[in-house]
Structures are given as C-alpha cells and as structure tokens.
Amino acid sequence: MINSKKKEKIIKCDKCGKEFNDFTLYNKHNPICILKYRNENFSQSVTIINFLNNFHKPNISFKKWINNIECKREDLDFILKKENNMTEGIIQIFIKNINLQSEDFIKSFIENKNIIYIFSKKNNWTILKFKNFEEYINILIKKIYLELDSKQEEDKLIYDSIEYSEIRMANSLKVKGGLDPYEEGLKKIFNEIYNIFKIKFKNSFKIKF
Numbered sequence: 001m002i003n004s005k006k007k008e009k010i011i012k013c014d015k016c017g018k019e020f021n022d023f024t025l026y027n028k029h030n031p032i033c034i035l036k037y038r039n040e041n042f043s044q045s046v047t048i049i050n051f052l053n054n055f056h057k058p059n060i061s062f063k064k065w066i067n068n069i070e071c072k073r074e075d076l077d078f079i080l081k082k083e084n085n086m087t088e089g090i091i092q093i094f095i096k097n098i099n100l101q102s103e104d105f106i107k108s109f110i111e112n113k114n115i116i117y118i119f120s121k122k123n124n125w126t127i128l129k130f131k132n133f134e135e136y137i138n139i140l141i142k143k144i145y146l147e148l149d150s151k152q153e154e155d156k157l158i159y160d161s162i163e164y165s166e167i168r169m170a171n172s173l174k175v176k177g178g179l180d181p182y183e184e185g186l187k188k189i190f191n192e193i194y195n196i197f198k199i200k201f202k203n204s205f206k207i208k209f
Contacts, residue, residue, distance in 0.1 A: 011023065011026045013026070013029060013030065013033055016033050018033075048109060048111075048112070048117065049117065049125050049126070049127070052107065052117060052119075052125040053124050053125050056104070056125075057119075057123075058104060058105040058119045060105055060119075061105060061118075061119050061120055061121040061123075062105050062106055062118035062119055062120065062128075062136070063120070063121050063136065064121065065097075065105060066136050066139050066140065067139065069093065069097050069140065069143065070143070071093065071140070071143035071144050071146070071147045072147070073147065073151065075089060075092065075093050075096075075144070075147065076089075076144060076147045076148060076151060076175070078092055079144065079174065079175060080171055080174060080175070085174065085179075086141070086144070086174075086175065086177070086179050086185065087179050087185040087188055087189060089144065090137060090140055090141070090144075090179075090189055091188075091189055091192050091193075093140060093144075094140075094189070094193060095196065098196075105118060105119040106118050106119070106128075106193075106197060107197055107199075108193075108194045108195075108196075108197040108198045108199075109198060109199060110198050110199065113194075114190070114191060114194050115127055115128075115194070116128040116133075116190070116193060116194055116197070130186075130190065133186070133190055134186055137179075137186060137189060144175060145175065145176065148171060148172070148175050148176070151171070152168055152171070152172075155167055155168065
C-alpha cells in the first residue's frame with residue numbers, strides 16, 4: 001500500500017541550527033533566537049573592546065596608518081595586470097603595508113564573525129562600521145588615482161599620440177572604473193581583512209564571555 005502522506009518539510013534556524021517541521025513553531029522560535037544571538041554578539045563585542053582598551057594601546061590609529069600609506073608604481077602595475085582589478089589591488093596594498101607596520105592597531109576574532117576592531121584617533125578601540133570602512137578604502141583609491149595620473153604623464157613622453165590615447169583609456173577604465181560591482185568589491189575587501197587577522201579570543205587571552 002502506497003503511503004500518500006507527504007514528507008514534511010524541515011525548516012532549519014540559521015542562528016542555532018534547531019530544526020522544525022512546522023512553520024508556526026519556527027515563526028515563534030525565530031525572533032527569540034535572533035534577539036538572543038544579537039545580545040550574545042553585543043556582549044562579546046563589549047567584552048573584547050573593554051579588554052583591548054584596558055590592555056592594548058597602539059601608538060598609531062588605523063586612520064593615521066591608512067593616511068600614511070604610499071601607493072607605489074608596483075601597486076598600480078599589479079592592478080593593471082589583465083587578471084587583476086581594483087579589488088585585488090587594494091587587498092594587496094593593505095596586506096603589503098600591514099606587514100611593514102609593527103603596531104597592532106587592527107584585530108578580528110573568530111567568536112565575532114565579520115567584526116573588525118580598530119584603534120581610533122580618539123585613542124580607544126572601536127568596531128569598524130562598514131560606512132567608515134568605505135571612507136578608508138576611498139582614501140586608498142584616491143592614492144591609486146594619483147599614481148595613475150603620474151604614470152600617464154610619463155607615458156606621454158614615451159608613446160605617440162594615438163598609442164598614448166589607447167593606453168590611457170584602457171588604464172583609466174580599469175582603475176577609475178573603481179570596484180566593480182562597488183558594494184561587492186567593498187564586502188570582499190572587508191571579509192578578506194577580517195580573515196587575515198582573525199584569532200580565537202578566548203584561547204589567546206584566556207577570558208570567559
């Protein structure tokens with residue numbers, strides 16, 4: 001005898017992993033779980049910031065470090081390679097310059113996914129908000145533009161007018177086209193930075209949340 005009863009669809013909570021086969025039960029659970037998740041995440045953030053402010057004071061802020069970065073010709077050449085773009089170029093500039101800096105003014109932790117902590121110009125640690133992150137990335141983009149302008153002035157002396165125009169247009173489209181698509185590029189850079197620095201806070205500092 002064929003069982004005509006339909007197989008019940010399993011609904012899984014993306015916060016805690018609990019499974020439901022009834023939408024009514026899931027809808028009751030979901031807002032409570034979201035609130036609990038946000039509160040736990042906020043509590044961890046407060047604990048980490050308090051710890052960093054009490055025990056770790058770099059001599060330079062993240063913004064000052066960004067402002068001090070020099071975009072060099074090798075950085076521009078990396079972006080202009082066929083297989084690369086502005087997103088990869090900015091990640092490369094960030095990684096190269098952070099390795100040259102001994103001060104530890106940026107941190108991220110496994111416990112708080114995709115949250116980055118920076119030492120601010122107000123002499124304290126804070127969570128890096130995405131809108132502020134965009135401002136910092138735009139500082140680097142402007143430095144890349146200046147290096148492109150310098151290269152184009154040099155190219156004028158090397159190529160004839162037709163060849164120069166073609167090269168100038170191709171380079172300008174690649175660099176001044178920016179992060180394409182813009183939001184996706186920013187998120188990729190942000191996530192890459194988080195992954196570079198993430199460590200396990202509990203194990204590193206032996207603190208309970």
